[in-house]
Amino acid sequence: MSTDYQQARVALGTRMRELRAESSLSGRALAARLAWPQSKVSKLETGKQTPTLADVRAWVEGTGRPDAADELVGRLRTLETQYRSWRRQLAGGYLPVQEAHAAQGGRTRVRRSFDPTLIPGLLQTAGYARGVLSRYTTVHPAIRDVEAAVQARMARQRVLKDRGRSFHFLVWEAALISRLCPPVVLADQLECLVPWLVPGRVRLGVIPLDAALSVPAGVGFSIHDDELVITESWHAEMWLDDPEDVALHRRAWDELETSAAYGPDAHRLLARARRRATA
Template sequence: MPEHPSSSVRQAREALAARLRELRLDAGISGRELAARCGWHESKTSRVENARTAPSDADIRAWCAACGTPEHGPDLVAANRQSAGAHVEWRRLQRTGLRRLQESGAALYGQTVLFRVYCSDVVPGFFQTPGYATALLSSIATFRGTPDDVSEAVAARMERNRVIREGNHRLSIVLEESVLRHRVADTETMAAQLGHLLTVMALPSVALGIIPFDAERTVWPMATFTVFDDERVHVDTLDAAHTLTQPSQAELYVRAFGRLAGSAVRGAAARRVIGNALTSLEHR
């Protein structure tokens, strides 16, 4: 059974409290001494360390400074801010339909300059044709039991995807070869989708790489994720959408993306991989 969001929030807060306590212990100071350095009552230190009181951003910065480790402040502040929204179940996000979910991301997409996207399951939304998006979102709506607004959701996705042709956006995309082979839709729709990939990879804003089945890897296949301007990461799993904003988390995913991109082929070699997937459609 998927973990309830409130449980995830509680665990995130407890993890933050434990990290703060570790900083104090590593600094070799008592709770009373830390309180004195921060200018608050010692009971507050205990409440924070036992996750009974959620610290403010200022509290965290003061705590880190009191422990002589101000460099930990940005990560812990980000962890504190994301604890309530880092894990949101898909059923909550999708309960009002798929159209609003597509529209909700429009502002973030519009303000992002550099997208780093790794896909191990389906063609990324940026590059989906209306037919492919319809087949994919229909299967999601059926599986989730959400309101049937697939046509409106597809239109919203196509509108959102204008970022690949407008403004100063840049997209660095890495796909596993398996993405090209997964039969998300019928043969005609899949062929159109693969043909569309050949078209969009020629856009000046797009850098598309494909990791062939036989590529020598330095990092394993993982869940699909998107990095927005090196500051925010979205990771999709079956039960939830995860938003990561801690600098160390973003750096980890940027580093993973770099390793994955290093295994990818590009240009003519990538077009050959797509062409092989098209050929396989014709022989089935």
């Protein structure tokens, strides 16, 4: 868990404890009033548990401080914007995650992304997306709605047709050869990338494996209107809107972009990867 996230969660818990104390309620009394275990009140106040929106609303009502609802909800949404654990996000399946990204895609006018191991979601074929999402069930075994998530991912791609938006995708060559689906599916996916090599609103660059890199490839991320960065780890997805965080990722993206191949050079890399997939 990130230090910034934990500090913000502790601060939220401290504020919730202050509201309880100002109402002259003990932790036991508030727990009884809300029909909660006393341990839940303690964990929320000490920052050991993240409250849900329902928890926050119940808290302000239980402490007689409905006027504090907007403040606590704002703090909670800031937490969720910064750090979204996969365990919590995927509790409802893959589909809500795809819907959240679709909503953000509808707000983004200029998107830049870097993917070191995967074809970008907005450029995936259904077969490739199915292969990728199915493999994530190995580490998130509770998920069963892969097909619904695939269809939602395909629907998200309509945003590419909007002439009022632009997209610049960078992929490391490793993403072209990673066997996350059957070879015939991978070959089809690579063929479907070719039209995006033509300069336009949607631009695709490939960073060769043997390119001289000025920065390490690192993890994948996307930058939305230079105002938001979305990146992830095995444990969580981070939505970062602090200007310094955005600027850091933009510097990394700019450096990676200097090593990218475009046009005929990128086409040769795609062709080479396709030959490997069908060999």
